[in-house]
Amino acid sequence: MIWTQCKLSEVATLIRGITFSKAEGVDSPEVGRVPVIRAGSIQKTLLVNDGQIWVPEEKVKPHQFIRKNDILMCTSSGSSDLVGKCAKSDANYDISFGAFCAGIRPDLKKVSPSYLYHFLNSPKFKNWTKKSSGANIKNIRASELAEFKIPLPPLDEQKRIAAILDKADAIRQKRKQAIELADEFLRSVFLNMFGDPVTNPKGWEICELKDCLDFLTSGSRGWAKYYTEEGSKFIRIQNVGKNKLLLNELAHVNAPVTREAERTRVKVNDVLLSITADLGRSAVVTEDLSGGYINQHLALLRVKTKKLEPQFLSALLSSKGALRQFKAKNKAAVKAGLNFDDIRTFEVYLPPLRTQAKYLSTYNATMKNLNSLRIQHDNAEAFFSSLSQKAFSGKL
Incomplete structure (x- = not known):
């Protein structure tokens, strides 16, 4: 069987996204405007109803509307992990897409849309996208994408x-x-047992978190020089999810014998909390992580077990109600994060042990x-x- 190597532009039409100024976009429908989705709508499926911006209809040319079998690709982002991310349209939509995206419209006489979609999600193509240009903003140039060769x-x-x-x-x-x-089940169980942390419908006693802690600290900087293939476990923010540990990217360090390192060493049942980004991530340290260390993006909370069950606290810190508290305390918005006073004054309810x-x-x-x-x-x-x-x- 003969395979050929064809340029993407030979088997598909590449469509540029809509360019518009901030002043030209509005957040709700208006007569004479067309909805435009952005890169965040490119997930496993195409989320055509999420993150829409409405722009004047004259900004959108007929061929820029999304059609069935179109493959939408994120072509520009601050994260190299997002550049090249694709989703395939399952229908025709009177919706377009923004300038940080590209539309790839397969020629059905030359290429199967599903085949092309899977190739654009393959390791071979992903490796190429990771080399996309730009120091801070990662980009795939339309000209480069057009020239990329597809095994066909x-x-x-x-x-x-x-x-x-x-x-x-x-x-x-x-x-x-x-x-x-399963994750959603646990969140439902928590709400059924304890009620919404914001309204506290069951009338549990409320106190500040400082009254329930034996120890509070955060990780420190400067661990990069201690990274190694084996050694003590090193827990980073990407290892802490919503009331769960995420250990696929666990790092290791040859930890120095210093007071500073010892301060950030974790024990079983310590609660870890994200404090610089993605507020509301928390998890409980398990036996296999005991003795590991944390980086500067995490706080370590050691609870008074006569008042709080660590896993209960982790679920509480990961709840939507807790996120509202965190956002209110995070006065400088996303980048400032939480300080120790924010954590100490966090209000928790106290159901019976x-x-x-x-x-x-x-x-x-x-x-x-x-x-x-x-x-x-x-x-x-x-x-x-x-x-x-x-x-x-x-x-x-």
């Missing part, structure tokens, strides 16, 4: 490959959805199932990645 078998073979990848992708997405449902313990029991049982789901998800991801590698090298 005959159309029937493209469709066969796309069908296999579609099925494998559906499996990994179902695994991901199951994990998300036996009630908190019931939540812990449910949490532990759910996490046991969740860990199994994550293993299945990781296996599905690895399987899909392997298929993708084979698919675009002619070995599938």
